[in-house]
Amino acid sequence: MKINVLTKEHKDGRVFVSSLIEGNNINERIFFSVPEEYGQYLVDEVDDAFICALMLPALVEGEDIECINVSESIRYHFDTIIYLFGKVFGYPPIKLKPENVINPDFHPTAVCTGFSGGVDSFATYIRHTSQDCPDSFKLSQLCLFNVGAYGNHYPNTYKYFKEDVSRALAFANEVGLPLIDLDSNMSSIYTQKDIYHFSLRLIVCLSAGILALAKLFKTYIIPSSGTIEGTHFSRWDQGYYENLLSQLFSTETTQIFIGEADLDRVGKTKLFVNHPIVERHLYVCAADVQNEKQGKHYVKGDYPNCGDCFKCVRTLLALDFLGILDNYADRFDLNKYRQHRDDYIFEVFRDYREDPFKNELRDLILSTGYQLSTTIQRRLDEDERTRRKIYYRQRIKSLLCRLKRMLAVWK
Numbered sequence: 272m273k274i275n276v277l278t279k280e281h282k283d284g285r286v287f288v289s290s291l292i293e294g295n296n297i298n299e300r301i302f303f304s305v306p307e308e309y310g311q312y313l314v315d316e317v318d319d320a321f322i323c324a325l326m327l328p329a330l331v332e333g334e335d336i337e338c339i340n341v342s343e344s345i346r347y348h349f350d351t352i353i354y355l356f357g358k359v360f361g362y363p364p365i366k367l368k369p370e371n372v373i374n375p376d377f378h379p380t381a382v383c384t385g386f387s388g389g390v391d392s393f394a395t396y397i398r399h400t401s402q403d404c405p406d407s408f409k410l411s412q413l414c415l416f417n418v419g420a421y422g423n424h425y426p427n428t429y430k431y432f433k434e435d436v437s438r439a440l441a442f443a444n445e446v447g448l449p450l451i452d453l454d455s456n457m458s459s460i461y462t463q464k465d466i467y468h469f470s471l472r473l474i475v476c477l478s479a480g481i482l483a484l485a486k487l488f489k490t491y492i493i494p495s496s497g498t499i500e501g502t503h504f505s506r507w508d509q510g511y512y513e514n515l516l517s518q519l520f521s522t523e524t525t526q527i528f529i530g531e532a533d534l535d536r537v538g539k540t541k542l543f544v545n546h547p548i549v550e551r552h553l554y555v556c557a558a559d560v561q562n563e564k565q566g567k568h569y570v571k572g573d574y575p576n577c578g579d580c581f582k583c584v585r586t587l588l589a590l591d592f593l594g595i596l597d598n599y600a601d602r603f604d605l606n607k608y609r610q611h612r613d614d615y616i617f618e619v620f621r622d623y624r625e626d627p628f629k630n631e632l633r634d635l636i637l638s639t640g641y642q643l644s645t646t647i648q649r650r651l652d653e654d655e656r657t658r659r660k661i662y663y664r665q666r667i668k669s670l671l672c673r674l675k676r677m678l679a680v681w682k
């Protein structure tokens with residue numbers, strides 16, 4: 272795949288840096304754009320952001336990446352990253368073929384994190400604005416990227432992105448931190464099945480956005496997906512090896528870190544105690560995306576969060592068993608939650624073995640001394656009996672099949 276010469280242009284109050292990407296199955300202009308006042312920070316000296324954006328699509332297509340300028344850091348780490356992705360996704364490595372390797376003369380100063388208003392964002396905001404945070408890690412800037420989290424069809428992603436930007440802006444204005452929104456159509460090149468979903472390319476896509484603004488970000492904190500001891504390689508979720516990747520995508524002048532890798536979801540929610548700003552701005556809801564992509568019918572009504580989707584429910588349970596639920600009466604319909612509370616608790620105790628988030632919630636619920644009601648316990652027992660029946664039925668079926676095969680051989 273070829274990254275052609277970068278062009279920078281001003282349009283409708285924004286600055287765009289773009290390149291025509293050419294490959295066996297692609298011929299598309301990919302851009303990153305920021306508001307006019309941040310245009311000076313948009314990188315067009317090196318192709319690093321575009322190289323990150325193309326790494327997985329090029330790997331899957333088996334095409335080397337040709338480009339004009341690359342920073343020394345990305346040139347240095349490219350082979351290691353591609354070797355790793357090749358192993359994780361099951362493809363032979365590709366090469367980077369730059370015309371020039373340069374040491375960019377950037378002098379960024381901002382300490383930034385992405386802010387979407389969810390549990391991860393707030394935990395990173397609280398920790399990185401606290402008195403305990405070392406000065407060089409204190410936030411000076413918030414941002415929001417459209418690099419894949421909103422889906423792969425650009426017109427749709429832009430709509431959801433703008434809604435999130437307006438919510439994040441209300442928060443940023445209240446806390447007095449500038450917010451920069453970085454828009455991109457890069458997710459539209461992720462058409463191949465093996466790399467279609469955002470979770471499996473989370474860090475490489477965020478890194479593309481970060482490196483597009485390498486002249487602004489000295490330190491970029493990505494809120495953790497989980498705790499560090501869960502680190503392993505997974506082709507389904509880059510969050511599992513985010514601590515490794517963040518270092519490989521860091522450059523001479525932009526350091527990428529994973530924040531709160533010592534806190535699970537419940538641990539992060541505990542930070543909300545005595546932080547009324549969270550009560551005014553918490554937004555965790557996945558209803559819009561789930562309604563569109565999975566045909567769900569979650570309704571938000573008069574509240575910002577639907578209270579029914581998996582993200583809302585797990586947040587409500589955590590707030591409930593931390594004893595701070597009533598503080599969120601403006602963010603969720605708490606009456607609706609309380610009507611279904613027993614069902615949600617039942618699901619936590621039914622599914623905790625397969626779902627790490629439910630496992631955390633179960634530990635939290637048990638730590639409060641909560642006793643399961645007889646109704647919930649009866650439902651769990653019944654569910655367990657059904658599961659066992661299905662298990663033994665399947666075992667008998669497979670044994671009969673084996674027996675049939677053996678008899679056929681003897682005949």
Ligand SMILES: [Zn+2]
Pocket residue numbers: 555556557558569576577578579580581582583584
């Ligand atoms: Zn929701």
